Amino acid sequence: MSTCTSPNCENPTDRYLCGRCVSDLQQWIDQIPLLVENLPAVIYRTSQTKPIGSMRSNGGDADLSPINLDALQLQTNLQMVDRDASTYAPMEDAANQAWLIVEWVQSADKLVNGPEPEWVDHREIRQRIESQAPPMPTRSLRKYLRENARISVSSMDIRNWVRRGKLRPAGHDPQPLYWPHEVLAVHRVTKGE
Numbered sequence: 174m175s176t177c178t179s180p181n182c183e184n185p186t187d188r189y190l191c192g193r194c195v196s197d198l199q200q201w202i203d204q205i206p207l208l209v210e211n212l213p214a215v216i217y218r219t220s221q222t223k224p225i226g227s228m229r230s231n232g233g234d235a236d237l238s239p240i241n242l243d244a245l246q247l248q249t250n251l252q253m254v255d256r257d258a259s260t261y262a263p264m265e266d267a268a269n270q271a272w273l274i275v276e277w278v279q280s281a282d283k284l285v286n287g288p289e290p291e292w293v294d295h296r297e298i299r300q301r302i303e304s305q306a307p308p309m310p311t312r313s314l315r316k317y318l319r320e321n322a323r324i325s326v327s328s329m330d331i332r333n334w335v336r337r338g339k340l341r342p343a344g345h346d347p348q349p350l351y352w353p354h355e356v357l358a359v360h361r362v363t364k365g366e
Contacts, residue, residue, distance in 0.1 A: 178268040189267040198271045199258035201278045205251050208281040212251075215244040215284045247281045298322050299357055308343035308350035317353055326360055334359050 177184045177191035184191035190198070217240055254274055261267045298321065309317060311328050318324050331351065334340035339359045342349035 179271060180268065186262075188262040189265060190262040190271065194268075194271065195258045195262050198261065198274065201271075201275050202254060202258055204278050204282070205254055208278065208285055209248055209251050211285045212244055212248040212281060216241050216248065241284075244281075244284050247277055247284065250277050251281060293323060295322075295361075299354060299361075306353040308352050310346070310348045310350055314351055314353060314356060318356065322353075322357060324357070324360060326356060330360075331356065334363070339363070 174185050174187050176182070177186050177194055178189045179191070179194045182191060182194055184193060186192070254277075258271075261270050264270060301321070306317065306321075311331050314331070315326055315328065318326055331340065334356075335342070335349070339362075340351065340355060343352050343355075344350045
């Protein structure tokens with residue numbers, strides 16, 4: 174009995190892939206039919222999965238070819254995976270085959286579903302704003318919150334909150350001044366995150 178040939182796996186096995194690695198590989202293989210079904214939209218450029226900033230300054234695609242050749246090659250590669258994960262286990266290059274299949278599936282998933290959305294830590298943003306932002310007039314406050322907290326608050330929202338007693342000006346100079354963290358707190362309560 175030897176150990177599994179997959180990187181970072183030390184499980185004992187009498188084949189080249191252990192049971193856990195075969196199970197993991199099967200989960201990747203199970204995703205292939207759906208990806209192959211959805212790749213034509215990417216291949217023929219009918220899907221909209223590009224990240225922001227991937228367009229040319231004139232508004233056109235950075236790549237002007239009529240089809241996405243990378244997606245076409247991925248589709249071809251994935252269609253060649255026509256067997257169960259357990260059939261790879263006795264192969265000498267099973268770990269390399271498994272790695273390649275995982276790479277293909279991950280690449281196809283990115284093309285079909287787009288990049289992962291950026292996670293925003295609203296709690297950290299609130300704490301940063303509370304510690305560094307002075308009271309400011311509505312116009313400056315709206316711009317500040319849009320840039321730093323990634324939320325949009327209208328002047329009408331602020332006036333309504335003041336009228337309803339949910340928000341109080343921190344002062345006047347000559348127009349009302351509001352603490353950004355207080356506006357954020359009212360926004361969180363009334364509009365949610």
